[in-house]
Amino acid sequence: MTSATPSLLSPEAAGPAQRSALADLTQETLALTRRLFLQLARRPSTLVAGVLQPLIWLILFGALFANAPEGLLPEGMSYGRFLGAGVIVFTAFSAALNAGLPVMFDREFGFLNRLLVAPLRSRSSIVLASVLYITALSLVQSVAIMATAWGLGYGWPGGAGLLLVLVTLLLLVFAVTGLSLGLAFALPGHIELIAVIFVANLPLLFASTALAPLSFMPAWLGWLAALNPLTFAIEPIRAAYAGHFSLSAVVLEAPYGAVSSAGCLGVLAALALGLFLLIRPLLDRKLA
Amino acid sequence: MTKAATHPVLELENVCKRFGKGEKAVEALQGLSLQVPRGSLFGLLGPNGAGKTTTLRILATLLAPCSGTVRVAGVDALQDPRQVRERLGYVAQEVALDKILSGRELLQLQGDLYHLQRSQRDQRITELIDLLAMGDWIDRRSGTYSGGMRRRLDLACGLLHRPEVLVLDEPTVGLDIESRSAIWAVLRQLRDQGTTVLLSSHYLEEVDALADQLAIIEGGRVIAAGQPSELKAALGGDRVTLRVREFSDEPEALRVQQLVQSCPGVRQVVVNRAQGYSLNLVVEHDGVVEQLRRQLAEAALPVFALAQSRPSLDDVYLQATGRTLMDAELAVAGSRDPKAERKQSMR
Known part of the structure; x- marks a missing residue:
């Protein structure tokens, strides 16, 4: 204890070296993100299932409606190409909706407490790591779907179109990840969270323009689809796939009016911001 | 001992903690006051449900008390919890490991969360692997570890950043004799080399064998405190x-x-x-x-x-409460609500 050189178990005479808050935040966020990627690498079933499910949708639904009458879809588009945008968005949406599950398991098994007794520079790093991980995961899955769709002859967006696709997906993933993390802290356990995910997933898909255009739907469903955040992600991507990329071009003829690509992105950005502001008090309370 | 060595490093004063509201409210701590001298190995003894875990979770900044003051190494835990976290190592009762990671990866994660530099972190991990004899299995996934291995890894996580104070909640529950002895030996070494160790236990022989000083908790209050030999001798x-x-x-x-x-x-x-x-x-x-x-x-x-x-420590307990520790354990065994306790431990 009194020796000049600290022995193996003696408490450190001086605290850790003084470092910037940003360096600490980066170190803890990267460490937490690395943990999630290590889990994924050793349990790749999440990634495989996340790619396989939308591929099956793409192949089966594409085949089911391959002989749809001409004129059913806007601009004589093939159903496969029409469906591609919906499946890409659904893939990213599903991945983001599951973002809260690892956090919920950490809460239940006490691992979160291990993180909370550490002198984290900001406990936002726990949330930030989840956002980074889910964003990367959903982008990888989406790119895999896009490549498959291209292989099936459903097209590929051009350079600017690809950028639009990525920005749209990022906004959607941020919004839904925020929602899922909020639910992970608000609900009592993983059973309840999985139930919410099950209930939300397919109805949101069917009540969007992923599988059919608005003109194909009864009026009440058309209204629902025109208010559904998934639709605001699907339509700009669909326009990018159709090859006429323009932020000001109208991509959605909703019952309440026409919406451009920029309008859709604005709605998604507002949604992401709104959801993060909404869950922030909850996160502040739970991580305080 | 010098004055500095006897100055309390942990101080809790009149701490109250209540869980729940209305009729279902549980008063876990009811004005608990405690002082742990620097450099001591201090035992917190009491039956299940006495308030030991709640006390330790408050010290580890996982819980905020409803009232009272908490100081760790002179730092107000309620005003500056981050500084307390830098100075304190916490080993929880339930060993929470990420089963899919290896022990080494968990230690690396822990080191990064405490902002250790990579070379410093890796050197410290190597030292702790040697100290706790984890070399044969540290690179296996932690999901395959036995209870003793998990507990040793958890202890290594608590020691990684060289804390001034190590707080352990029931560190040897369910362990075999070999693992228990290994942990006892490390705790004694820690104390000898200057770290303050606070452990809770409901094993009388553990506290008797290890602790320089102890406090007996019952119903969320300290009902007796002092050196084990003094407490026993005082009974006559x-x-x-x-x-x-x-x-x-x-x-x-x-x-x-x-x-x-x-x-x-x-x-x-x-x-x-x-x-x-x-x-x-x-x-x-x-x-x-x-x-x-x-x-x-x-x-x-x-x-x-x-x-x-x-007289034994059980007699000290008996004298203070009018019942043996085992009777106290039996009395609360049927009245505990695991669901409510799980909810209390979840954030």
């Missing part, structure tokens, strides 16, 4: 355990209690329900035991067993 007299037959029933035990209470030199008689309705007596000197035998014989009561011993 000898302890006698009496059984008139192997398994008595309560009426018989009460009858014998009434009889021996009248014997001169017998200071206290308690019926020990957990031990087959045996009687725990405090006697003033050896002669009382002979007198006791004669009195039982005159009353035509058999003596199945009669053992005499110096």
Whole structure:
């Protein structure tokens, strides 16, 4: 204890070296993100299932409606190409909706407490790591779907179109990840969270323009689809796939009016911001 | 010991903690006050549900008290919890590991969360692997570890950043003798090298064997505190355990209690329900035991067993609460609500 050189178990005479808050935040966020990627690498079933499910949708639904009458879809588009945008968005949406599950398991098994007794520079790093991980995961899955769709002859967006696709997906993933993390802290356990995910997933898909255009739907469903955040992600991507990329071009003829690509992105950005502001008090309370 | 060495490194003053609201509210801590001297190995003894875990979780900044003050190494835990976290290592009762990561990866994660530089982190991990004899299995996934391995890894996580204070919640529950001895040895080394160690336990022999000082908690309050030897010596007299037959029933035990209470030199008689309705007596000197035998014989009561011993920590507990630690454990066993406790531990 009194020796000049600290022995193996003696408490450190001086605290850790003084470092910037940003360096600490980066170190803890990267460490937490690395943990999630290590889990994924050793349990790749999440990634495989996340790619396989939308591929099956793409192949089966594409085949089911391959002989749809001409004129059913806007601009004589093939159903496969029409469906591609919906499946890409659904893939990213599903991945983001599951973002809260690892956090919920950490809460239940006490691992979160291990993180909370550490002198984290900001406990936002726990949330930030989840956002980074889910964003990367959903982008990888989406790119895999896009490549498959291209292989099936459903097209590929051009350079600017690809950028639009990525920005749209990022906004959607941020919004839904925020929602899922909020639910992970608000609900009592993983059973309840999985139930919410099950209930939300397919109805949101069917009540969007992923599988059919608005003109194909009864009026009440058309209204629902025109208010559904998934639709605001699907339509700009669909326009990018159709090859006429323009932020000001109208991509959605909703019952309440026409919406451009920029309008859709604005709605998604507002949604992401709104959801993060909404869950922030909850996160502040739970991580305080 | 120098003045600096005896100055408290952990101070809790009049700490209250309540879980829930209304009729279902549980008062876990009711004005608990405690001082742990720097460099000591301090035991927190009490039955399940006494408030030990809540106390340790408050010290680890996982819980905020409803009222009272908490200071760790001079830092107000409520005002500056981050600084407290830098100075304190916490080893929880439930070992929370990420089963899919190896022990080394968990230690690396822990090091990064404490902002250790990579070279410093890796060197420290190597040292702790050697110290806790984890070399053979540290690169295996932690999901395959035994309870003893998990506990050693958890201890390594708590020590990684060289904390001034190490807080351990029931560190040896469910462990085999070898693992328990290994952990005891490390805790003694820690104390000898200057780290303050606070451990909770409901094992009397653990606290007796390890602790320089202890506090007994009951109902969310400290009911006795001091050095184990002093507390035991302060009781005076000898302890006698009496059984008139192997398994008595309560009426018989009460009858014998009434009889021996009248014997001169017998200071206290308690019926020990957990031990087959045996009687725990405090006697003033050896002669009382002979007198006791004669009195039982005159009353035509058999003596199945009669053992005499110096006061133990269980006697300290008995003196302070009027019941043995085991009786206290049994009393709360049926009234605990695992669901509510799980909810309390979840953020």
